[in-house]
Amino acid sequence: MLVRMTIMRNFYRLGVAAEKTLLTKNPGLYQGVVIAAHYLTYFQTSTENFLATVGKPFFVDPMTYVFARPMSLLMKETGSMKATFERLSRVHGRKLARIVSGGRSLAPNDFMRNGNWNRELMTEISASVIRFQTRLLALQKLTTLERLLGLADQPIARQTPHLLCLIPPYFYAESLADDWYGISLELAATANELKENQSLYPVVCISKTVLLSQDLMKIADDYKEYDGVMLWVSGFEDDREGPDYLGGLAELVKAFRDRNKPVYSMYGGYFHMLLSKLGLTGFCSSICYGESKDVDRRATGGGFPLRYYLPHLKTKVSEIDSRAYYSTYADHLCRCRVCSSIAERIRSEGITKAEVSRLIDRFFQILDMELAKQHFMECRFIELSDLATCDLRSRLDDLLSDYKQLEPLAPRFGRSLDPSHLRTWWEVLKDSA
Amino acid sequence: MISEEAMSTVVERFLRDRGFDVLPQVPLKTRRIDLVCVSPERPQITAIELKVKDWKSAFQQAMRYRLCADAVYIALWHDHVHRVPGTLLGEHGVGLMKVDSSVEVVQLAGSNHSIQPSLRMSIESYLAKNRLYVGIRK
Numbered sequence: 001m002l003v004r005m006t007i008m009r010n011f012y013r014l015g016v017a018a019e020k021t022l023l024t025k026n027p028g029l030y031q032g033v034v035i036a037a038h039y040l041t042y043f044q045t046s047t048e049n050f051l052a053t054v055g056k057p058f059f060v061d062p063m064t065y066v067f068a069r070p071m072s073l074l075m076k077e078t079g080s081m082k083a084t085f086e087r088l089s090r091v092h093g094r095k096l097a098r099i100v101s102g103g104r105s106l107a108p109n110d111f112m113r114n115g116n117w118n119r120e121l122m123t124e125i126s127a128s129v130i131r132f133q134t135r136l137l138a139l140q141k142l143t144t145l146e147r148l149l150g151l152a153d154q155p156i157a158r159q160t161p162h163l164l165c166l167i168p169p170y171f172y173a174e175s176l177a178d179d180w181y182g183i184s185l186e187l188a189a190t191a192n193e194l195k196e197n198q199s200l201y202p203v204v205c206i207s208k209t210v211l212l213s214q215d216l217m218k219i220a221d222d223y224k225e226y227d228g229v230m231l232w233v234s235g236f237e238d239d240r241e242g243p244d245y246l247g248g249l250a251e252l253v254k255a256f257r258d259r260n261k262p263v264y265s266m267y268g269g270y271f272h273m274l275l276s277k278l279g280l281t282g283f284c285s286s287i288c289y290g291e292s293k294d295v296d297r298r299a300t301g302g303g304f305p306l307r308y309y310l311p312h313l314k315t316k317v318s319e320i321d322s323r324a325y326y327s328t329y330a331d332h333l334c335r336c337r338v339c340s341s342i343a344e345r346i347r348s349e350g351i352t353k354a355e356v357s358r359l360i361d362r363f364f365q366i367l368d369m370e371l372a373k374q375h376f377m378e379c380r381f382i383e384l385s386d387l388a389t390c391d392l393r394s395r396l397d398d399l400l401s402d403y404k405q406l407e408p409l410a411p412r413f414g415r416s417l418d419p420s421h422l423r424t425w426w427e428v429l430k431d432s433a
Numbered sequence: 434m435i436s437e438e439a440m441s442t443v444v445e446r447f448l449r450d451r452g453f454d455v456l457p458q459v460p461l462k463t464r465r466i467d468l469v470c471v472s473p474e475r476p477q478i479t480a481i482e483l484k485v486k487d488w489k490s491a492f493q494q495a496m497r498y499r500l501c502a503d504a505v506y507i508a509l510w511h512d513h514v515h516r517v518p519g520t521l522l523g524e525h526g527v528g529l530m531k532v533d534s535s536v537e538v539v540q541l542a543g544s545n546h547s548i549q550p551s552l553r554m555s556i557e558s559y560l561a562k563n564r565l566y567v568g569i570r571k
Contacts, residue, residue: 244570313533323549324500327549361550
């Protein structure tokens with residue numbers, strides 16, 4: 001049988017500062033980094049230094065969509081605008097900054113003038129967004145880093161990061177009839193004129209309902225002239241969506257593949273990994289969170305409670321649910337490097353496999369946030385490597401067999417440990433295998 | 434319709450009348466146990482999940498409480514108790530209480546071998562902070 005060798009690219013979205021250490025320590029476990037532009041405006045020097053240290057491909061999400069969503073997303077509870085977005089609005093040009101500082105979001109009419117495109121605004125936003133990203137190309141001559149490297153006692157290896165692609169300004173569209181769809185397309189065309197010798201990947205930022213429409217081929221045609229494309233289906237959750245939405249996404253990926261375009265997803269989990277077999281080039285997420293995002297989700301800050309990735313269930317769950325899961329399936333205890341080393345430590349304390357409750361308890365006592373994230377990175381790397389060397393059919397069969405084994409979990413523990421998504425993925429993709 | 438809050442009052446009173454110490458809303462990591470009670474006669478922690486009618490959801494929560502409590506019950510409004518499959522509860526050692534103006538223990542909780550020591554200890558510490566002590570008192 002012919003095995004399709006597809007190695008998918010896994011990009012991590014830079015989030016809390018501690019993740020930089022994790023990404024620096026484990027360069028072999030991922031292929032690239034995504035940086036949100038508002039994060040970059042605030043942590044520019046440390047991010048540039050980080051990029052030059054890890055030397056991984058990266059791209060910058062310009063986050064322009066946020067200025068066309070309700071203003072409340074940009075505001076602090078005190079009513080003033082968050083400093084990061086305030087800075088970002090200025091980065092994206094004076095006209096955009098003026099509208100936003102006036103207390104309103106961008107409206108489609110801002111991009112129109114006398115029935116035609118408002119070229120002035122289009123060009124200013126596109127040029128500002130592209131300029132902000134190309135500035136990072138100057139990482140090869142980072143003076144701050146050079147100075148720091150010079151001061152270090154030990155020699156520090158300095159890498160050359162590679163900008164994967166430029167991202168033009170983009171906005172969220174409910175449907176293809178939504179004005180924002182046309183505006184995003186036009187902004188992509190404008191930015192394409194400014195990209196020089198860089199690749200440009202526009203973001204197709206759409207609602208889930210578009211996946212159920214007849215418009216998927218039209219989207220692929222609309223974007224076929226670009227070097228590649230980034231998909232963001234707002235609020236799409238791999239392990240929660242029904243077969244129609246999952247199938248729609250698979251069709252959209254195939255449509256881009258058929259046009260020989262690299263296609264990435266801005267967010268994604270294990271279902272997106274499976275889509276590598278249908279042509280998805282890569283996907284992004286944060287480390288053990290942020291595998292999906294709704295355009296109107298407000299950043300809460302303050303961190304997340306510990307979540308642990310269950311490799312058989314292909315999803316992350318709370319600590320209590322993980323403890324409940326392993327108390328039912330103790331033999332599923334993960335064997336990645338991180339978990340094996342915890343298990344080794346527990347054995348050295350004299351706790352045996354037979355003492356299931358003590359063993360699981362001790363495991364989660366030792367597991368902290370950093371180890372949980374590192375476990376996630378290890379698992380994701382193992383899963384991607386496995387996928388690259390097996391065909392879709394055998395992977396789907398494994399998922400179905402895991403589903404059958406885990407079926408009793410749902411009635412006992414409810415939705416958070418429900419394995420139904422494994423069966424749904426199998427159903428959706430079995431005819432493509 | 435009766436509220437869970439009103440049910441909680443009834444169950445609390447029932448337990449106190451029988452000599453138990455009771456504490457509502459006891460944290461278990463990111464969750465909260467509706468009621469926890471300790472007996473003065475036995476070093477035992479009992480966790481209770483209250484629901485008016487959604488027995489499935491009550492059962493699923495109770496299954497998590499088995500990681501930290503010696504005995505686990507679900508308490509339902511009397512109109513809905515007949516829907517609960519007693520065999521399922523029995524199979525997993527979960528007890529059942531029927532609530533109206535008073536409480537009837539329909540099914541006793543079974544023994545529990547799934548307790549994870551650090552979780553039980555965290556419940557004990559929380560109870561102690563609230564002056565409830567697990568252990569035999571003379």
